[in-house]
Amino acid sequence: AQSVTQLGSHVSVSEGALVLLRCNYSSSVPPYLFWYVQYPNQGLQLLLKYTTGATLVKGINGFEAEFKKSETSFHLTKPSAHMSDAAEYFCAVSTKSNFGNEKLTFGTGTRLTIIP
C-alpha cells in the first residue's frame, strides 16, 4: 500500500531563510504526490502536485517540490520564507480505491513556524 512519511512534525525558520519540508513515499507503482497547506481554522488547500512529466513541480506562493525516484522523496522547498507561510503542511500520495478512483493518503503533517 502507498504511504508517505513526513520527517519533522515542527520546523522553524527565520523570515527570508530557506524552507525545506521533507516527505518520503512508499509505493509499488508510480505515485501521484501532493502537498497541501492548512492555515489555522481552515480546510486544506492544494499547493502543488506531481503526476507525470517534469520532476520539478512549481506550486502557489513560491513553493516547489522535486520528485526523486531514486530517493523516494518529494521534499517541499521555498527559497525565502515569509511570515504568511506559517501553517501546517501535509504531503499526500494518491491510492486507488475499490471503485478505481483515486484517494489521498496523507502524512502526519509538519507545522511550519516563521521567526521574525
Place this chain on the structure above:
Amino acid sequence: NAGVTQTPKFRILKIGQSMTLQCTQDMNHNYMYWYRQDPGMGLKLIYYSVGAGITDKGEVPNGYNVSRSTTEDFPLRLELAAPSQTSVYFCASSSLRQGGPLNEKLFFGSGTQLSVL
C-alpha cells in the same frame, strides 16, 4: 461560489449521543470524502463516495455511517458518540478531469470541531 460547506462548525456531545455532520458541495463533483484530523496523526479517511448511492469505507470507518442520496450532499452520522471520536472532521470533494489523473485536487470544507465528553 460556496464550494464545500460543512455544518456545524463546533459541537459538544455527551457519550452515547448521536449526531449528523452535514456536508454539501455546489460544484457537481462526483467524489466526496470524510476525513478526521487528530493532532500528530494527519488526516485519516473515514468514508468516501463516488456518486449518489455509492459509498465505501476508508481507513477508520468504525463508529460512523454515511449516505449519499444526492450528488450535493454527503452527511456523516455518529450513532453512539465516544470520546475517541473527539476530532476535527473535514469533508472534501473532487471531480473527474478529462485527460488527466483522477481526483488530483480535493476541495475541502472548513471543518467541524467535535468534542465528546
